[in-house]
Amino acid sequence: MTEFEKIIYNTFLETSKKVNNKPVRYRKDFTKFEASENYIYINKLSSFFTKFKHINVKDFFEAPYFVYDENYFDLKFYCSHKAIKTYTAYNDNYILNNPDDPNTLLKLKESISFIYDFCKSKNIKPRQYINHIEGNYNSFFKHIKERNINFYIIFSFPGIDQILNNYDNEIKGMFSSNFSKINYLRTKFYASGKAKKIINKFKEYVETR
Numbered sequence: 001m002t003e004f005e006k007i008i009y010n011t012f013l014e015t016s017k018k019v020n021n022k023p024v025r026y027r028k029d030f031t032k033f034e035a036s037e038n039y040i041y042i043n044k045l046s047s048f049f050t051k052f053k054h055i056n057v058k059d060f061f062e063a064p065y066f067v068y069d070e071n072y073f074d075l076k077f078y079c080s081h082k083a084i085k086t087y088t089a090y091n092d093n094y095i096l097n098n099p100d101d102p103n104t105l106l107k108l109k110e111s112i113s114f115i116y117d118f119c120k121s122k123n124i125k126p127r128q129y130i131n132h133i134e135g136n137y138n139s140f141f142k143h144i145k146e147r148n149i150n151f152y153i154i155f156s157f158p159g160i161d162q163i164l165n166n167y168d169n170e171i172k173g174m175f176s177s178n179f180s181k182i183n184y185l186r187t188k189f190y191a192s193g194k195a196k197k198i199i200n201k202f203k204e205y206v207e208t209r
Contacts, residue, residue, distance in 0.1 A: 001030050001039070005046045008057060009038070012075060015061040020071055041075035048079075054146035055087065062103075063090035091147055092178060099152060099188050099195035108198050111149040118143075126209045130157040138163060141175040151178050155189055156203040 010026045017024040033039055049057055064073045064086045077083055095104050118139070119126050132139045143149045154160050164172065164179065172179035189196060 001034055002046065004050075005039075005042050006030055008045050008049065009033075009042050011057050012061050012078070015058065015065070016072060019062065019065045038075050041079050044079045045075070054148065056147070059090065060087050063087045066090055066094045066103075092176070096151060096178065096185060097188070099192040104150065104152075105194055105198065107150040108153060108195060111153040112198075112202055114143070114148050115153070126206045127157075129206075130154070130160060130163060137167075137171070137175075141172075144178075145175040151176065151185060152189055152195060152199060153202070155186065156199050156206055158203075158207065 006027075009030075013026060014024050027033075033042075049055060049060075060083070061078065064070070064077070064083065067086050067089050073083075095101070095107060098104055115126065115129055119129050122132060124132060130138065130140060134142065140149065140154060144151060144154075164182070169180065178185060189199065
């Protein structure tokens with residue numbers, strides 16, 4: 001059993017306990033685990049996460065608890081197509097509809113860290129991030145599609161509307177359906193408290209760098 005498979009199983013355990021406010025006991029001894037039925041699912045999930053590296057393991061396990069009103073989801077569920085659709089719904093609906101939710105605020109902070117690292121790797125200034133192009137499109141489109149950044153963070157950059165207006169709706173839709181409801185999301189952003197503070201603070205930083 002690989003170390004990554006062990007991490008996956010313990011992340012599954014952690015999520016199922018914490019969302020129900022129960023204490024977590026991580027599994028340390030995996031000696032006989034490969035002989036259990038659960039190992040089949042863990043092995044499938046390991047292959048899945050390895051193939052789709054942009055998927056956050058913790059978020060993947062948390063997603064159904066926020067999308068559906070149920071107290072437990074087994075490993076078999078997470079190997080289903082429904083689990084993938086749930087992960088998408090969690091990111092595109094729950095997170096965006098709740099800008100001041102602790103999970104959304106965490107994703108905003110993670111987005112800022114990702115942008116810092118990306119700019120450093122490309123040797124560009126933070127204010128240049130939104131204009132950076134890879135291939136035929138601005139890089140942030142791909143980052144949104146792969147969920148490296150939260151959609152709200154693009155409101156930190158002056159000129160974002162001008163950039164978006166240069167693209168057809170069909171092209172924007174290839175990267176995220178949320179571009180079709182950007183006015184709704186902007187309203188949610190302006191009505192937020194904590195999220196707006198994080199984004200505006202980052203905006204001030206961007207404008208001076």
